[in-house]
Amino acid sequence: MAKNENGTADIVPAGSAEVTGTGVVSPDAFTNPGLPPHRPRITDLDPKAAKRAERVVYWLFYISIAASVFAVYAYMFFPIEPENIHSVRMNTLYLGLGIAFSLLAIGIAAVHWGKAVMADKEAIDYRHPVRGTEETRARAVEIFRESDEESGFSRRTLIRNGLIGALIAFPLPAIALFRGLAPMDQDPNNLLKHTMWKKGTRLTRDPQGTPIKASELTIGSAFQVIPEGLVDLPEHEMLDEKAKAAVLLVRLKKEDLNWTSAERESWSYDGIVAYSKICTHVGCPVALYEQQTHHLLCPCHQSQFDIANECAVIFGPAARPLPQLPITVDAEGYLVATSDFTEPVGPSFWERSK
Amino acid sequence: MRKNMSDNKAQRRRGRRGPIASVALILVGLVATGGAYAAFSSASANAAVDLTSPAVIEEGQKLFAANCATCHGQQAQGTENGPSLIGVGSAAVDFQVGTGRMPMQMSGPQAEQKPVQFTDEQTQALAAYVASLAPGPSIPTASQLEGGNVSNGGELFRINCAMCHNVAGAGGALTEGKYAPELTGVAAVHVYEAMLTGPQNMPVFNDLNLTPEEKKDIISYLSYIEENPSAGGIQLSNLGPVSEGLFLWIFGLGAIVALTVWITAKSN
Numbered sequence: 190m191a192k193n194e195n196g197t198a199d200i201v202p203a204g205s206a207e208v209t210g211t212g213v214v215s216p217d218a219f220t221n222p223g224l225p226p227h228r229p230r231i232t233d234l235d236p237k238a239a240k241r242a243e244r245v246v247y248w249l250f251y252i253s254i255a256a257s258v259f260a261v262y263a264y265m266f267f268p269i270e271p272e273n274i275h276s277v278r279m280n281t282l283y284l285g286l287g288i289a290f291s292l293l294a295i296g297i298a299a300v301h302w303g304k305a306v307m308a309d310k311e312a313i314d315y316r317h318p319v320r321g322t323e324e325t326r327a328r329a330v331e332i333f334r335e336s337d338e339e340s341g342f343s344r345r346t347l348i349r350n351g352l353i354g355a356l357i358a359f360p361l362p363a364i365a366l367f368r369g370l371a372p373m374d375q376d377p378n379n380l381l382k383h384t385m386w387k388k389g390t391r392l393t394r395d396p397q398g399t400p401i402k403a404s405e406l407t408i409g410s411a412f413q414v415i416p417e418g419l420v421d422l423p424e425h426e427m428l429d430e431k432a433k434a435a436v437l438l439v440r441l442k443k444e445d446l447n448w449t450s451a452e453r454e455s456w457s458y459d460g461i462v463a464y465s466k467i468c469t470h471v472g473c474p475v476a477l478y479e480q481q482t483h484h485l486l487c488p489c490h491q492s493q494f495d496i497a498n499e500c501a502v503i504f505g506p507a508a509r510p511l512p513q514l515p516i517t518v519d520a521e522g523y524l525v526a527t528s529d530f531t532e533p534v535g536p537s538f539w540e541r542s543k
Numbered sequence: 544m545r546k547n548m549s550d551n552k553a554q555r556r557r558g559r560r561g562p563i564a565s566v567a568l569i570l571v572g573l574v575a576t577g578g579a580y581a582a583f584s585s586a587s588a589n590a591a592v593d594l595t596s597p598a599v600i601e602e603g604q605k606l607f608a609a610n611c612a613t614c615h616g617q618q619a620q621g622t623e624n625g626p627s628l629i630g631v632g633s634a635a636v637d638f639q640v641g642t643g644r645m646p647m648q649m650s651g652p653q654a655e656q657k658p659v660q661f662t663d664e665q666t667q668a669l670a671a672y673v674a675s676l677a678p679g680p681s682i683p684t685a686s687q688l689e690g691g692n693v694s695n696g697g698e699l700f701r702i703n704c705a706m707c708h709n710v711a712g713a714g715g716a717l718t719e720g721k722y723a724p725e726l727t728g729v730a731a732v733h734v735y736e737a738m739l740t741g742p743q744n745m746p747v748f749n750d751l752n753l754t755p756e757e758k759k760d761i762i763s764y765l766s767y768i769e770e771n772p773s774a775g776g777i778q779l780s781n782l783g784p785v786s787e788g789l790f791l792w793i794f795g796l797g798a799i800v801a802l803t804v805w806i807t808a809k810s811n
Contacts, residue, residue, distance in 0.1 A: 230810050274774040282776065304810040394752070395702050402751075411746030413702050439746070476706040479717060479744035486718050488706060493718055504718075 224311070232305050242305040249298030253291045260287025378540040382533045384416075384434040386514060391417040392438060392463065392524040400523045406440040406461055409480040414438045414463065416526070433534055435466040436514050437476055438524070439496060441483060447498050456515035458524065463514040464500050467535040468492060470507040485511070508537065592667040594633055594674060594682075603672025606665055610646050619676055624650075631740065632679020633670035638736035640666045642729075652720035653743050680739045680749075687755055688731040688762055696764030699757055703748065711773075711781035712765055717744065727769050731762045 232239040263283035270276040321329075336342075342349055372380055391400040395413040398420035406412065414436040419427055440461045448454040456462075464485070468475045473489035478496075484503070485494040492505030500511040512534050515527040533541055592599060608617065614625030621627030628635070639645035640661055644654040661669070674681060701710060709715050712726035721744055726734065738758055741747030753761070772778075779786040 228809075232810070278774050278776060300806050309810075396698060405749070405751035407747055407749050409741045409747040410749060410752060411703075412752055474706070477717060477723075478746050479721065480741055480746045481744045482718070484718055488715070 224313075227311055230305065230309055233309060239306070242301065246298050246302045246306060249294045249301065253294035253298070256287050256290035256294060260284055260291065263287050378538075378543070381433075381535070381538055381541075384529055384534060385419060385430045386416050386434055386436075386526045386529045388526065388528050389519070390526045391519070392436065392516065392526065393417045393419070395435070396420070401438070402522045403458055403461060403518050403524055404522060406438070408440055408442055408460070410440050411476075411478045411480070412438040413466075413476065433467065435474065436463045437466050437478065437485070438463045439478060439480075441497065445483065445497050449499060453499060453513070456513055456527070458517055461516065461524065462496060463516050463524075463526075464494075464496065464511045465514065465530060465534040467511075468507060469502075469509040469511060469534075470505070470536060472535045475511065592664060592671070594667065594671040596671075599668050599671045600675045601672075602665075603668035603670070603675075606661070606669050607672050610660075611669070614647070619673060628673050628676070630677040630679045631673060633674035633682050634680040634736040635740040635742065636670040636673045637666060637682045638733050638740060638742055640669055642733050644742070653722070656724065680736075683732060683735045683739075683755075687759060688735060689759070691756070691759035691761070691763030693760070693763050693767045695757070696760030696762070696767075699753065700761050700764050703753065704761070707745075709781060709783075711768060711778070713781035726765055729765075731766065734762050734765060 232242050260283075263286075264280070267276065267279040267283050269280050338344075371377070392412075392414045393400050393416065395415045398415065398417070400417065401412060401414070415431060416434050416436075419430055419434065422430060438461065443460040446454075446457065446460065446462065466474045466476055468487045468489065470487065470490055470492050473487050475485050475487040475492070475494065477486040477488055478484075479486070483495060483497040485496055485500065487493075487505065487507065490506050492507035493503045494500040494507070494511050495503045500513065502508070502510060512530040512532050514530055516524055517527050519525045607615075607619065611619075611628075614622060615628050616622045616625075619628040621629075636645075639654070641659065641663075643657045643659040646660060647654045648657055659666075670682060673679075700712075707715055707717065707723035708726055709723075714723050714725035716722050723745070735758055737745060738748040738753060738761070739750070748758070750758075773781075779790060
């Protein structure tokens with residue numbers, strides 16, 4: 190008859206004379222295989238192996254000491270010299286190797302000590318019920334009640350409410366700080382929809398900011414373009430504006446360009462077209478221009494745009510063509526924008542179509 | 544039978560060179576090809592060939608008719624298999640032929656670089672002939688290639704070149720099997736000519752986009768990063784997250800798995 194831990198009969202094999210209920214237990218039920226027999230380690234059987242394991246452990250500790258000393262020496266003998274980037278490399282490399290080996294050797298020694306040298310005994314700890322006895326439980330309730338009485342948490346309401354109020358107020362600075370990361374006093378929707386380009390802004394070279402004449406572009410040329418005046422902005426503002434206004438300017442044979450409307454064609458000038466460099470997928474700079482196929486490749490997710498067909502998406506995850514910057518030439522022959530982009534540049538956002 | 548075999552062996556042994564001779568032969572071969580390669584790849588801008596002399600142009604025309612005209616046409620006017628070369632200038636010829644891209648081995652996504660097929664003089668003669676057809680960009684002189692401003696070159700490289708050629712000049716993939724080649728080990732004169740003429744799918748960077756001075760800066764930057772090893776240690780081909788990620792996934796995770804197995808395994 191099987192017995193559970195409490196010693197009372199609870200499982201009755203089928204076919205036994207003591208069957209009283211309707212439950213039937215299959216006689217070939219899975220039996221507890223028990224623990225595998227204890228297998229002594231080689232260090233338990235062979236004193237030589239035990240000695241060797243011991244030696245390995247203390248030598249690993251000695252190596253750790255040596256590596257720590259080496260790290261100190263490396264710090265002194267490979268100093269970081271100003272203007273010499275190679276010295277930084279040597280310093281960090283040897284210092285790091287020293288510290289890494291000192292820690293690694295301690296770890297390996299500790300594990301090896303535990304596995305091969307320390308006593309190898311197998312013991313079984315049985316699980317016990319999670320629920321405490323009735324007395325323990327009553328005592329726990331008693332302790333809570335006593336502490337409440339002694340601290341006066343329920344009685345002294347001013348203190349208690351003060352504590353709760355302080356804990357609620359504590360995270361408020363974090364909320365204020367995170368709010369500060371968003372644009373202040375500006376509508377983000379508006380910021381995303383407009384760039385620095387406007388009627389008459391000259392197209393200039395990145396990074397010099399010098400204006401570009403239409404005659405300077407030969408067939409197959411690619412210019413990286415920023416709006417005039419961008420380089421004069423303070424650095425942070427400059428980067429913010431550049432992130433939206435960067436443009437790629439290329440010249441194709443006029444007959445290679447296909448247009449869906451005469452209006453779109455008027456945005457180009459004698460085969461010269463300007464497209465936003467900000468990918469409409471997630472905003473990587475798209476500037477891998479192939480001058481013979483007229484394809485533009487985004488290096489992040491392999492979206493491809495066809496410049497010959499108004500930068501239509503021909504491959505990849507981008508959803509929309511790259512926005513085109515309408516351009517013409519001014520009286521001096523310099524390329525200028527005739528307006529801002531006619532749609533928001535870059536990836537989608539919630540209020541994009543509003 | 545046995546005797547026969549040993550006879551055979553002896554014969555073969557006599558017929559063969561000794562092992563030292565083979566090693567020596569291989570060494571001689573390696574040194575010779577290496578030397579020849581070094582001589583070829585040191586193609587320099589100041590080769591003493593007068594590109595305007597009629598004799599040189601005539602030699603170039605003969606070479607052209609024999610090696611290039613099948614695709615580019617007898618008058619270099621272009622055919623359906625190859626573009627017109629009128630007006631491409633001596634710089635384009637020196638780049639395409641001098642780096643071994645032309646004559647093209649087979650058609651494919653782009654002309655592959657292969658061992659250079661002509662001597663320096665022959666390349667110059669071809670360049671002279673093509674330059675004589677119509678004015679075009681000419682081979683830069685040595686003074687246009689050295690002593691530029693490295694930091695300005697670095698900034699220009701990152702803006703104009705790094706998107707395709709990688710920030711460390713390690714090259715990168717383009718669409719449909721095309722790629723931007725690696726820039727280490729490329730002669731300065733060929734880098735200059737590539738910017739000037741825009742070979743294959745590379746855009747043109749004429750002298751009004753990147754001035755000769757700025758081209759010189761970019762070349763100086765490229766030779767600077769080639770001569771100064773990375774301060775960060777092992778570069779893993781400078782391919783960035785691809786090779787670094789692969790290394791970490793295989794060796795980093797492998798080490799962690801191995802350590803875990805060792806820690807949890809029972810000592811034997």
